[in-house]
Amino acid sequence: xxxxxxxxxxxxxxxxxxxxxxxxxxxxxxxxxxxxxxxxxxxxxxxxxxxxxxxxxxxxxxxxxxxxxxxxxxxxxxxxxxxxxxxxxxxxxxxxxxxxxxxxxxxxxxxxxxxxxxxxxxxxxxxxxxxxxxxxxxxxxxxxxxxxxxxxxxxxxxxxxxxxxxxxxxxxxxxxxxxxxxxxxxxxxxxxxxxxxxxxxxxxxxxxxxxxxxxxxxxxxxxxxxxxxxxxxxxxxxxxxxxxxxxxxxxxxxxxxxxxxxxxxxxxxxxxxxxxxxxxxxxxxxxxxxxxxxxxxxxxxxxxxxxxx
Amino acid sequence: xxxxxxxxxxxxxxxxxxxxxxxxxxxxxxxxxxxxxxxxxxxxxxxxxxxxxxxxxxxxxxxxxxxxxxxxxxxxxxxxxxxxxxxxxxxxxxxxxxxxxxxxxxxxxxxxxxxxxxxxxxxxxxxxxxxxxxxxxxxxxxxxxxxxxxxxxxxxxxxxxxxxxxxxxxxxxxxxxxxxxxxxxxxxxxxxxxxxxxxxxxxxxxxxxxxxxxxxxxxxxxxxxxxxxxxxxxxxxxxxxxxxxxxxxxxxxxxxxxxxxxxxxxxxxxxxxxxx
Numbered sequence: 001x002x003x004x005x006x007x008x009x010x011x012x013x014x015x016x017x018x019x020x021x022x023x024x025x026x027x028x029x030x031x032x033x034x035x036x037x038x039x040x041x042x043x044x045x046x047x048x049x050x051x052x053x054x055x056x057x058x059x060x061x062x063x064x065x066x067x068x069x070x071x072x073x074x075x076x077x078x079x080x081x082x083x084x085x086x087x088x089x090x091x092x093x094x095x096x097x098x099x100x101x102x103x104x105x106x107x108x109x110x111x112x113x114x115x116x117x118x119x120x121x122x123x124x125x126x127x128x129x130x131x132x133x134x135x136x137x138x139x140x141x142x143x144x145x146x147x148x149x150x151x152x153x154x155x156x157x158x159x160x161x162x163x164x165x166x167x168x169x170x171x172x173x174x175x176x177x178x179x180x181x182x183x184x185x186x187x188x189x190x191x192x193x194x195x196x197x198x199x200x201x202x203x204x205x206x207x208x209x210x211x212x213x214x215x216x217x218x219x220x221x222x223x224x225x226x227x228x229x230x231x232x233x234x235x236x237x238x239x240x241x242x243x244x245x246x247x248x249x250x251x252x253x254x255x256x257x258x259x260x261x262x263x264x265x266x267x268x269x270x271x272x273x274x275x276x277x278x279x280x281x282x283x284x285x286x287x288x289x290x291x292x293x294x295x296x297x298x299x300x301x302x303x304x305x306x307x308x309x
Numbered sequence: 310x311x312x313x314x315x316x317x318x319x320x321x322x323x324x325x326x327x328x329x330x331x332x333x334x335x336x337x338x339x340x341x342x343x344x345x346x347x348x349x350x351x352x353x354x355x356x357x358x359x360x361x362x363x364x365x366x367x368x369x370x371x372x373x374x375x376x377x378x379x380x381x382x383x384x385x386x387x388x389x390x391x392x393x394x395x396x397x398x399x400x401x402x403x404x405x406x407x408x409x410x411x412x413x414x415x416x417x418x419x420x421x422x423x424x425x426x427x428x429x430x431x432x433x434x435x436x437x438x439x440x441x442x443x444x445x446x447x448x449x450x451x452x453x454x455x456x457x458x459x460x461x462x463x464x465x466x467x468x469x470x471x472x473x474x475x476x477x478x479x480x481x482x483x484x485x486x487x488x489x490x491x492x493x494x495x496x497x498x499x500x501x502x503x504x505x506x507x508x509x510x511x512x513x514x515x516x517x518x519x520x521x522x523x524x525x526x527x528x529x530x531x532x533x534x535x536x537x538x539x540x541x542x543x544x545x546x547x548x549x550x551x552x553x554x555x556x557x558x559x560x561x562x563x564x565x566x567x568x569x570x571x572x573x574x575x576x577x578x579x580x581x582x583x584x585x
Contacts, residue, residue: 085406086398086402
């Protein structure tokens with residue numbers, strides 16, 4: 001039985017459809033990422049699964065129970081890292097870990113939590129004196145102190161500097177290796193690509209794509225060719241020249257030209273041949289494998305087109 | 310698998326945690342425990358040699374102030390303290406975090422209330438100790454049961470009213486203002502700061518509508534020589550308890566765990582949400 005099973009979930013706030021027909025499931029031990037822009041419905045969906053909100057309609061099963069009327073046993077088996085929730089700033093890291101840990105049946109020891117969250121040096125500091133990133137690690141620490149079977153992580157690394165993100169990823173990966181099931185929401189594509197076994201792309205309250213990061217990337221034509229628009233070229237004129245050379249539609253953002261091509265060798269040959277003939281340099285010319293970001297952009301573009309037509 | 314910690318252990322841990330929080334917030338300690346003591350010293354320095362006429366007899370100013378300010382301390386520690394701290398914790402998202410743990414929510418709330426009662430008890434004992442040692446306050450053992458029962462009913466009722474106010478206000482900043490805007494004028498018409506029995510009728514009437522005046526007077530009775538033991542004023546206690554019951558109903562039906570504005574709610578927020 002899946003750890004999380006959501007089917008046709010809806011949540012309305014008046015006329016606003018925050019979640020609008022969401023269905024997905026998460027198997028035991030999986031790290032599942034809900035990916036979507038701000039306002040896509042990620043947090044609302046997760047808070048329904050946590051039991052903080054009730055659904056307008058649809059069925060939700062988490063660890064075999066309906067979270068909206070689940071009690072203490074349910075909350076003993078889950079860990080929650082909310083997007084923003086305070087901790088008692090008058091207390092030290094040690095005190096809050098012991099205080100919150102004291103509510104669970106089988107909590108992790110202080111040393112284990114502190115080591116996992118990377119708070120060794122801050123254990124006797126008051127929460128109020130910690131930096132934003134350190135407080136977020138306290139959030140993670142309190143999320144895992146109860147040894148959860150299922151951990152909810154709502155945008156766990158938003159606002160982190162790159163090295164703090166890496167450390168948090170290491171923590172989440174080690175939890176995944178432990179067999180903890182993780183539901184992660186993020187709007188960072190690299191985070192989903194790095195951590196998730198499967199990704200659900202959420203837009204306007206429903207899934208528009210789902211699969212392993214690999215599967216999603218395979219949905220979009222394989223290779224991205226990009227370069228800077230040569231001097232003297234008007235962005236509006238780029239499609240005529242480069243679109244026809246590459247034989248696909250191109251995207252221009254600022255002076256960056258990007259195109260997804262199926263046969264990169266031939267495409268690069270045509271475009272570099274043209275550049276040599278014309279005597280222009282294509283700065284920052286690169287050929288790279290398609291990223292989850294490209295997938296995401298192409299998916300959400302399609303949704304936009306469908307909705308405006 | 311081992312079971313959950315016992316209810317008693319969790320209640321003790323939560324009460325202790327709220328008490329530690331309290332002593333680590335100097336401004337809370339000062340306003341709750343320090344300021345009433347300062348008032349006692351000031352009022353006695355200014356008016357302590359006089360007496361007040363009451364319908365029942367003459368009461369010395371020292372007895373009047375000590376009893377009234379002891380009651381006021383108990384109200385500060387429960388009503389004002391809870392109406393301040395609970396919305397702060399809610400705004401911070403601390404309440405929501407606790408709600409996601411296996412701690413039964415009632416134990417969290419009970420820890421808040423029990424800690425407030427402990428603080429009230431400490432405050433009253435401090436006040437009475439100062440009264441006895443410096444201001445000739447007489448403690449008659451025969452009337453202490455009445456003083457204790459009055460204390461228990463009063464702090465229970467004012468804790469419930471503090472939770473009710475915490476449930477009704479939207480944000481922590483308005484909670485603090487609302488609590489003080491209620492309790493300070495009420496203290497002036499309730500025989501805490503000044504004797505109002507000679508004051509205008511409307512002030513006496515207003516005072517009689519709210520629970521602080523019977524609470525303060527019951528306390529004063531316990532320390533006034535002309536009131537015979539055991540000095541139980543059951544009508545006053547019933548009136549205070551009735552106010553407490555109203556507070557409890559409001560708290561139980563209107564309490565929220567989430568910071569205001571975390572979810573679109575009501576007409577205005579709907580409009581904002583659809584515009585965004």
